[in-house]
Amino acid sequence: MNIITNPDKSSLQSLTKRVLLNNEGLTEKVQSVLSKVKIKGDTAIKEYTKQFDGVVLDGLLVSNEELIEAENLVENCLKEAIKLAQSNILKFHTSQISEESIVETTEGVNCWRKSVPVEKVGLYIPGGSAPLFSTILMLGVPAKLAGCEEIILCTPPNKEGKVNPVILYTASLVGVTKIFKIGGAQAIAAMAFGTETIPNVYKILGPGNQFVTKAKELVQQKGVAIDMPAGPSEVLVIADETANPEYVAADLLSQAEHGPDSQALLVTINENLAKDVVEEVQKQLNQLPRKEIAEKAIANSFVLVLENEEECLEFSNKYAPEHLIIASDSPEKFIGGIVNAGSVFLGNYSCESAGDYASGTNHTLPTNGFARNYSGVSLDSFVKKITFQKVTKTGIKNIGNAIELMASAEGLEAHKNAITVRLKDIENV
The missing domain is CATH 3.40.50.1980 (Nitrogenase molybdenum iron protein domain)
Known part of the structure; x- marks a missing residue:
């Protein structure tokens, strides 16, 4: 680990650059996976699972029997540790719930916001050498707290077609709706487009390797939201x-x-x-x-x-x-x-x-x-903010003339007329 002492100020910016992996052809490779999954659905998923994970799967959905088996395999001391973490994560994210107040911007004009949960979210959890079950807590707890109706989770299987039991236990604990044995870019494709077995979602969250990251970036261009660039x-x-x-x-x-x-x-x-x-x-x-x-x-x-x-x-x-x-x-x-x-x-x-x-x-x-x-991810990552406004007769009279002038200045006469017809009716009463 090198020690750099008092470098020239002009060189500091270059030190902020991250390590770049060799990603030549990455976009094309991932785009190919996305396209194939979109067209062939479950068939493509199973083919890629065989190719990349080295296992042939009969089914992609984790069964209730597998969930029960997993719970029995996790040691009680680890279960208690996970529950402690869950409790603290829940407390912190509960503190992020806020009541939006109604604001009267002008007499007769009331505006406010309402938080509405994203109905369907997909969580990606890496497996491999470091099965990140802790990330299930970080994503599943606020998703459930926000009120997301459908929370699906994708994670890669091992060579025996099994999912790490701690991942399954934690997913059950936080209330994940369905768990699928899928990893990599193909998992992101499945959640983005949907297949015969896997429902599509409106937002995808969770970490992954460069293939997963690129897949998230590409499906975002197709209208599926993601948590953040990574x-x-x-x-x-x-x-x-x-x-x-x-x-x-x-x-x-x-x-x-x-x-x-x-x-x-x-x-x-x-x-x-x-x-x-x-x-x-x-x-x-x-x-x-x-x-x-x-x-x-x-x-x-x-x-x-x-x-x-x-x-x-x-x-x-x-x-x-x-x-x-x-x-x-x-x-x-x-x-x-x-x-x-x-x-x-x-x-x-x-x-x-x-x-x-x-x-x-x-x-x-x-x-x-x-x-x-x-x-970073928070409770807000799982909700949308919808704005509301209610304008009364008094309100339209107070702001109507300003709207007419602004719409006219932009050359949008239909916008102006939407105000004008109302003001005429009010004047004729």
């Missing part, structure tokens, strides 16, 4: 002299083990801390079961030593990290300067893992610099 996961740690090098190294590696294209950055003004953290990273790295993955991510990461804390914050805001950790005994001094970040962890005990699992905040967050203009 890229590899990332963390940036701002640490001062009160930070614990062991803690910081652990936080960097907890991000690095997500994938070889993940990025974990440390920004500090303390050169000794920087050196200590780099040593500790190597020490802890050797103990990790996912060492090979984390090692590749660390090779694409770095430590940045700058002159003062203002410069540290400035760089962080340019980078716009998915996760921002303030490793300090006085983290509050940084809060006012943070403008671009997905989720912020304040203090030496606020590790990213807390937010990933059980503190209550959502871990589905903008990556790849999109924290500059996107928020």
Whole structure:
């Protein structure tokens, strides 16, 4: 892990660039999958499942028997841990419910908004070497709280055609409507277009590899909403002299083990801390079961030593990290300067893992610099805001003339006339 000390200011912007995977031909490959699923439906899904997951499936829908079996396979201590996380996530997202008030903008003109749940949502949950059952909590809990009528979930099967039992248990716990054994771009296609077995949805949420991400991007162009643009996961740690090098190294590696294209950055003004953290990273790295993955991510990461804390914050805001950790005994001094970040962890005990699992905040967050203009998943991700207005006779009299003048100035006489006919009727009464 390289240490970069006080680089030239002109080079800082280049340090915010993420790792780029070789994605030559990615769009064409994914578009081919989407088109085939749209045309051939379940047949295409089964063909791709055989090709990519190495298993031939009789059926795509997870049965009730499989759900019961899965619940019996999950240890009680893990069930309790999941329920604790569910409770905290529910509390935090319940706090996001707000009552919209009616606003009288002018006498006789009342305007307001109403939150309405997205009726059908699809959740994508990666399987593979890291089955992300925690993401089911992050997506399923607010979806249920919002009142979504249909919540379907797609996740890839293993070589035996089974789904990880913890994924099935958690999905049942949060109230997922149907679970399908489908992974990759083909799962996104199925949820976007629908097949004989899988219903189409109005919005797709959840993380995935570059094929899943590209598929979400492409179906969005077809009118299916997605949660946000996405890229590899990332963390940036701002640490001062009160930070614990062991803690910081652990936080960097907890991000690095997500994938070889993940990025974990440390920004500090303390050169000794920087050196200590780099040593500790190597020490802890050797103990990790996912060492090979984390090692590749660390090779694409770095430590940045700058002159003062203002410069540290400035760089962080340019980078716009998915996760921002303030490793300090006085983290509050940084809060006012943070403008671009997905989720912020304040203090030496606020590790990213807390937010990933059980503190209550959502871990589905903008990556790849999109924290500059996107928020993480919240209750609002599962609702639409519909505006209402009610205009009375008094109201139309108060704003009618202004509307007529504005419509006429835009050359839209029919718009003007919609006001004029009403005002004439009022005047003739």
